[in-house]
Amino acid sequence: MKKFEAHVNVMPLKALLDPQGKAVMHGLHNLQFKNVQNVRIGKHIYIELEAKSKKEAQEQVEAMCKKMLINPVVEYFEFEVNEI
Amino acid sequence: MKKFEAHVNVMPLKALLDPQGKAVMHGLHNLQFKNVQNVRIGKHIYIELEAKSKKEAQEQVEAMCKKMLINPVVEYFEFEVNEI
Numbered sequence: 810m811k812k813f814e815a816h817v818n819v820m821p822l823k824a825l826l827d828p829q830g831k832a833v834m835h836g837l838h839n840l841q842f843k844n845v846q847n848v849r850i851g852k853h854i855y856i857e858l859e860a861k862s863k864k865e866a867q868e869q870v871e872a873m874c875k876k877m878l879i880n881p882v883v884e885y886f887e888f889e890v891n892e893i
Numbered sequence: 894m895k896k897f898e899a900h901v902n903v904m905p906l907k908a909l910l911d912p913q914g915k916a917v918m919h920g921l922h923n924l925q926f927k928n929v930q931n932v933r934i935g936k937h938i939y940i941e942l943e944a945k946s947k948k949e950a951q952e953q954v955e956a957m958c959k960k961m962l963i964n965p966v967v968e969y970f971e972f973e974v975n976e977i
Contacts, residue, residue, distance in 0.1 A: 810928075818937045833938070833962070842957055844894075844943045853902045853937040854917070859928045873926055878917070 810859040813866040817888040819879050820851035854878060857893070866890045894943040897950040901972040903963050904935035938962060941977070950974045 821827045827849045834848040856873070860866035867890045874886045905911045911933045918932040940957070944950035951974045958970045 812930075820937065820939070830939075836961055837957055840957075840960055842942075842953065844953065845940060845957075846896075846943065847939075847941040849939045851937045851939075853904065853935045855904070855914075855931075855933045855935075856929060857931040858926075859930065869926065869928065873921055873924075873929075876924055877920055 810861060812893050813858055813860055813863065813890050814893045815854075815856040815858065815866065815870040815888050815890045817854040817856065817870065817874060817878065817886055818851060819854065819874075819884050819886045820849060822883055822885055825883060851884070863890060863892060894945060895950075896977050897942055897944055897947065897974050898977045899938075899940040899942065899950065899954040899972055899974045901938040901940065901954065901958060901962065901970055902935060903938065903958075903968050903970045904933060906967055906969055909967060935968070947974060947976060 830848040830850045833850060834845055837845045858866060858869060860869060870888055870890060879886045914932040914934045917934060918929055921929045942950060942953060944953060954972055954974060963970045
């Protein structure tokens with residue numbers, strides 16, 4: 810078995826408002842970062858796992874996202890898997 | 894002014910326990926993903942901003958992180974800036 814690391818980003822769907830992102834954007838404007846035009850905030854999930862191949866690891870991570878890590882009604886995900 | 898996007902990951906310091914990550918790891922084990930060895934959960938922040946150059950954009954994002962986005966007692970950050 811080889812060891813892999815996955816970096817998963819879980820973000821609010823682009824069609825939805827992101828109140829946390831909006832709040833942070835206003836906070837940054839108040840700190841004089843007037844050049845900020847948009848902020849969106851999601852989760853970053855780092856997973857270490859064992860698998861036989863990179864392909865198997867990718868399939869496993871995708872299954873984890875769909876079964877548990879994301880809520881497809883309000884979020885989407887993207888990920889990257891590397892051998893370590 | 895050019896337009897840039899920054900992807901910032903804010904993660905719990907490696908020396909600290911990450912109770913949310915541990916809870917998700919146990920959840921994944923219960924879903925039969927026994928091959929998962931470690932999970933850590935942080936934030937992913939996407940920022941769109943205007944700046945004169947990539948270097949200026951990077952300096953701005955670093956300043957935003959230090960002034961507002963992260964708590965250095967319990968978190969560290971890494972980011973990437975690209976022109977869009």
